[in-house]
Amino acid sequence: MAFELAQRLKVLPPYLFAELDRRKQEKLEQGVDVIDLGVGDPDLPTPQPIVEALQRAAENPDNHKYPSYVGMKAYREAVSQWYKRRFDIDLCPDNEVIALIGSKEGVAHFPLAFVQEGDVVICPDPAYPVYKIGTIFAGGEPYTVPLKAENNFLPDIGSIPQDIVDRAKIIWVNYPNNPTSADATEDFYKDLIKWAKKHNIIIASDNAYSEIYLGDRKPISILQMDGAKDVAIEFHSLSKTYNMTGWRIGMAVGNEELVKGLGKVKTNVDSGQFNAVQEAGITALNMPESELDKLRAIYKERREVMTSALRKLGLEPLESDVTFYIWIKVPEGYSSADFVGRLIDEAGIVCTPGNGFGDAGEGYFRISLTVPTERLVEAAKRIENLKL
Ligand SMILES: Cc1ncc(COP(=O)(O)O)c(C=O)c1O
Structure with missing residues (x-):
């Protein structure tokens, strides 16, 4: 055969x-x-208190059932509180936060909610490959915008041809950046938000590395900018911050409609992350700095x-x-x-x-x-x- x-x-x-x-x-x-x-x-x-939280949570039969599609309320609340402490961003745990089975899962599924056959998704190059792959799986067409040294590895959105802008549904950005180790500025995000609103394009920001900073300056979130929540969703992860790559736990936060759309896809393809992992995630999010x-x-x-x-x-x-x-x-x-x-x-x-x-x-x-x-x-x- x-x-x-x-x-x-x-x-x-x-x-x-x-x-x-x-x-x-x-x-x-x-x-x-x-x-x-x-x-x-x-x-x-992974830090020991997180491992121990999983061990305890795994003993609880309540956690042995199907989890909630959008994540446990307590996990979504912990995410919301973490965003408030870290970025001073207000997120409603019921409508603006969703649990992910690792951020890769959310990044790959997100285009399924908003991309129609033939729509364009603007992806950075070089980049984490999943932006492009998720686009292709959703029937979309990836358009890559180069990250060049002379632009501090930020995409030059002004260089994107008008016909691509007209067909674009989503633009992906990822700062702190894998692979270049570049970071975004407030001005870059402000311009991007203005541009995205003008052209009705969703901003999908991947902030998986926000906690891997080595100096005194802390990376920012696009959601800290005025008006960001009108157009942006941010993907985040516990993988890199807490040495939890194997655990598969992350979150998407931001614009309510965008979070809801992603939730609708997930309801139909997965059944959420094991509650015990989410409980361990709550311990992680509350770890002392x-x-x-x-x-x-x-x-x-x-x-x-x-x-x-x-x-x-x-x-x-x-x-x-x-x-x-x-x-x-x-x-x-x-x-x-x-x-x-x-x-x-x-x-x-x-x-x-x-x-x-x-x-x-x-x-x-x-x-x-x-x-x-x-x-x-x-x-x-x-x-x-x-x-x-
Ligand atoms: C830029 C970027 N985003 C997302 C991920 C996915 O992380 P996870 O699915 O473990 O949350 C990675 C992993 O390497 C990454 O480099």
């Missing part, structure tokens, strides 16, 4: 990391001590170790105090794939080629700081010994 894949899967961009995986495997088989700086998955464990400061200090130290090694080699990592990623230009004369290939072959270090995040990422590579500090120190040593 032969089963043909649906067109929506056939048209997905090729898996650019396949060749990289093959080379990593080859090195491992040769006995090389490979250091993988490719994946953005925190190495540190001092605990998170310890985590930020670790990422800060790691960033310093790695950026100084890269600079000794003459490379130019982007100056940044947000996210656990470093975005670096490849040396003259190399493509992203060539240089990342050299790092594997000559230093046993796996990094992500920039073009894996979109064409505009060509000429860059990304390092993730989510490995133990001593491994990063070792990686830094190997990088310093490379001859370019």
Whole structure:
């Protein structure tokens, strides 16, 4: 028997990391001590109070039933209170907050609620691939807008052709940004909101990295801007903030109609997240900031170790105090794939080629700081010994 894949899967961009995986495997088989700086998955464990909250909640038979589609009221209230404390944003837990099974789930499902066949969704490039994929699954057409160094890796919305603007339903933004480690300014968000209102375009903001800041300046939320709630929905996650990538818990907040639309999709495709995970999520959202400061200090130290090694080699990592990623230009004369290939072959270090995040990422590579500090120190040593 032969089963043909649906067109929506056939048209997905090729898996650019396949060749990289093959080379990593080859090195491992040769006995090389490979250091993988490719994946953005925190190495540190989930804080113990969160684990204990799950253990307790799992014992409660009330939690063994189907959860609520939109999330437990107590979880939505905890999200609303967290947004108030962190960003001074008022969110109604009943209408402006929905629980997600990880933010990826919400990002992928959101276009199903608002995109018609043939509508355009404006996606950044380079970017987290799910913006584009969710668009394709919903029958929409992704239009990519490049994030360029000369624009501080912010999209130049003025450069988007009028016919695309006319057909656009959603624009995705993601700051603090994966993969570039750039951050947004208030002015950027204010202009974006004005533009989106003028053209009747939904702003979908992915703020998954808002708590991974290494200095005194805290990243902002688009919802802090006047009038944002008229046009914007924000996706957020407990994954990166609390080392909870495996737990699958996040939230979408903001414009009531947008939250409701996403909720309608979810009601029809999933049955919510396990209540016990949501209870653990409540514990996470109420954790003292001092605990998170310890985590930020670790990422800060790691960033310093790695950026100084890269600079000794003459490379130019982007100056940044947000996210656990470093975005670096490849040396003259190399493509992203060539240089990342050299790092594997000559230093046993796996990094992500920039073009894996979109064409505009060509000429860059990304390092993730989510490995133990001593491994990063070792990686830094190997990088310093490379001859370019
Ligand atoms: C920019 C961005 N958004 C969303 C996610 C998804 O996170 P999660 O589904 O774990 O909440 C990721 C994960 O890497 C990400 O990098």
